[in-house]
Amino acid sequence: MKKLEQIPLDGDLPSPKGVALAILDLCRREDATFTDLAQLAQTDPALAGRLLRQANSAAMGGGRPVASVLEAIRRLGLGTVRNLALGFSLVDQHQNGPCQGFDYQSFWSHSLLMAIAVQQFGTTMNLGSGEELFACGLLAQVGRLGLATVYPAAYGRLLQDTDAHSPLVEREREHLHTDHNELTAALLTAWGIPSALVEPIYHHEAPEASGFLAGSRPQQLASVFHFARCIADLGLAPESEYGNRSAALLLLGGKLGLDADALDHAINELMPRWREWGNLLKVPAAALPTFAQMSAADARRPELSGTPTALRVLLVDDDATSRCIVESVLRDVLGHTVISAGTGAEALAVAVDAQPHIVITDWMMPGMSGLELTHALRATEWGQTMYLIMLTGLDAEDEIAEAFEAGVDDFLTKPVNVRTLRARLRAAGHYVQLLEAWERDRAQLKQFAAELAISNRRLEHTAMTDLLTGLPNRRAGTDALAKAWPAASRSQQPLSVLVLDIDYFKRINDTHGHAVGDKVLVAVAQELQRAARKNDAVCRWGGEEFLMICENTDLKAALLAADRLRRTVESMKIDAGGSPIRTSISIGVASREASMIDADSLVNAADRALYRAKESGRNRSCIIVQGQLRCLP
Structure with a gap:
């Protein structure tokens, strides 16, 4: 920070x-x-x-x-x-201010509800003084107010950008070179808030990425601040979002050991205090329905009816009577597809074939217990995505903690209450929807990644290819040399290069035009490619020049290859609009010598040999040995 x-x-x-x-x-x-x-x-x-x-x-x-x-x-x-x-x-x-896109009243209303929620749940979990937690909850988002104050115009535009798809924090960093979490932490530190509270606040928007040790006080504080923020989000959300937000809260509440009834009771206690503090601080605080009513909001929306249904539920209970009752509720009242099993071993076998979305299992069963079934399911790749609810008659914190550590997502106390079961299934349904959306996104990302890989390969090929001749270009030739040189040095094998140049190419362009000149270049390139040996690499080096890299080839073999190429090009007839054109090439040949320090030295030596071949009348090959040049007739 x-x-x-x-x-x-x-x-x-x-x-x-x-x-x-x-x-x-x-x-x-x-x-x-x-x-x-x-x-x-x-x-x-x-x-x-x-x-x-x-x-x-x-x-x-x-x-x-x-x-x-x-x-x-x-x-x-x-x-x-x-x-x-x-x-x-x-x-x-700061009841109002200059930033047009920043809702100051909603900001303080949200902060106030968050403060009250942090105070209530933080003191319940013995995480600190309630009043200190209240003050920190009130200031946990003060960095947003800070950005609205320091950059009123820029931050207003950023908040009003309705087309933006990236998270607010990322847009803040991109445009303002900081973000509200960073500024919040810096302000709280400057005002003397202890770092033991500042660090959890800094990470509260994504506590799972904080790096805090699981079960430690910082991790618990970050989770409580996150939970309180989600409650504040629900308090200011439009009615159309009640269902999804309350389902998400049920998931988070389960991680904190709160069942639906306890969460309902706690949130319903918060709301009157929110309104009292709102009157005291002159901050708006709406009168909201009960949490149970908000949780059931989706049932009143025709467009979302059926969303939490059509789930495959595996019910595991050795008590046939209890199993029949719960199965009836799941199927007949809640409308889910139910597969039943009387033992953990049977459930494991059924789960392989049925691949249920949700597993509801009793804890105490003969043979394989619910906890052992959980371990077995979580040990498989397909079982890691199932939503696991444990049925238990126990109410001890240690046992519940053990269940969560084993991989249980939620728990229900027996005998099962229909209203609580409905709420739990709503939360589980929300999880399944998120998982399915994630799977769709992952499939799309895989497709995009495959398409991107193909595009990258095409771009790489284009970047390394001469567009006219189709041969590798100078960059590709340089890369090939950079690999061949150290390989030859390590193995002490010979390495030779040929630099080839089309004779009188400027005269061809001047006489017949550049279109014909291009045809000559293409024809010579294709003939060189065909005539080259299997392990030789040919590239267009620039203009009318070509480079051939001959690995494991000494000077004598390279000279023979050069003369073969020269005779091949000399015999070519290139059509130039009815009248055939003949051309020839000059070639400089060099082999790696002890005095050469790198691949550039080798190519420079071949260049010198090519220059001598051009001077000596063209259509010939010239070699260089220990600095001495010799041309063949």
Whole structure:
């Protein structure tokens, strides 16, 4: 995470003012006392009232109500008062602002609900002080406010870009060279929030990618902040999104050990507190349906009816009576396809053929238990994608934790409640839909990757091919030389090159035109390709020049090959619009010698030999040995 001074910013950031700023300064002093802080807080009646409200909240454990600011501060602690003052100050200052695409009221409404949710679930899981968690939840997205404040025009355009498909964080990095998570962490650190809270906040949007150790306090905090944010998303979502968002919350709640009833109860408790705090901070907080009503929202939408149905469910229970009851509910009430099994071993065999979307298994069964069945399914590639729900009469945290570690996705307490089963199946159906969408996307990506690989091969071939003659071009020849030279050095085998040039080619162009000149080039290239030996590499070196690389070929064999090529071209008749044209080539031949330091030295030597062949009358081959040139007649 970057420090604030390392982030490129062009303007002033949100910062506390007035009494809140004075409280921050006072809390930095080692001699600060509760009395000093109370005297300062009392100068701002709104802040004093909010501190009393927080000190008397149910999260404080139902202790004796406090009536004085001093007692409230003592109960809350200096650090919590500082953080609350900071958050309340920013809410008061930024009820609106210059960024046209940024909804300031919705931002604070979302932040407030997130703060209340973090406080409730964080204290339930003993992850810290409720008031401190409340303040951190309120500021967990402050980086977005910071970007809207520093870059009002640019950030507004970025938020209003309805055609953008990439995540907000990626667009922020692309256009502003930072993102709201990075800026949030930098601001919280600068304001004195402990790093033990800043790091989970920084990673809360994607806690699974945080790298925190599973079960550690940072990982749990990041998960709770993420869960709270999803609750806040639900609180501000349009009614059409209630079903999908509540199903996603059921999945997340299951990971935190919350069943549908517990989650329903907890979220329904949050909403009145959200409205109370909204009135206190002058932030909008809507009156929402109960969580159960929001979970059932899709059933009222004709276009989505049937979405969670048509699932293949494997039900495993050794108790025939219980199995029949649950099977009847799954099939007749919920409309799913059900396959039943009485033992874990039978279920494993059935699962191979049926490939169910969801497996609902009892925990305690003779032979193979539900936990052992889970291990067996998760050990297979096809079993890793199934959604596993464990039926249990146990209610011990250790056993439930063991089940989740084994790969269980959710659990149901026996006897099964129909409403809870419906909610669990809705969450599972949402998971199956996401998985199927992912499989479709993966198939498309595979197709795109295959098409891209073909395109890349075509592009690579084009980049390495001379378009006129179809021979490899100079770049390909250079690459071939770069491979042949070290191979010859390692094996101490000979390596020779031939540089070939069409004689009087300029005269052909001037006399017959460039179209005929191109025909001559193509004809000579094709003849060289046909006449070359199997392991020889021929490329167009440039203009009317060609290069032939002869691996494991000494000077004598190279000279014989050159003379054969020369005679082949000399005998050619090239049609030039009715009148045949004859042409010839001159060839320079060189072989690798101990004095040569690299492949360029070899080609330069062959170039010198070609130059001597041209000087000596053309249509001949010339060799170079130890710097001495000799041309054949």
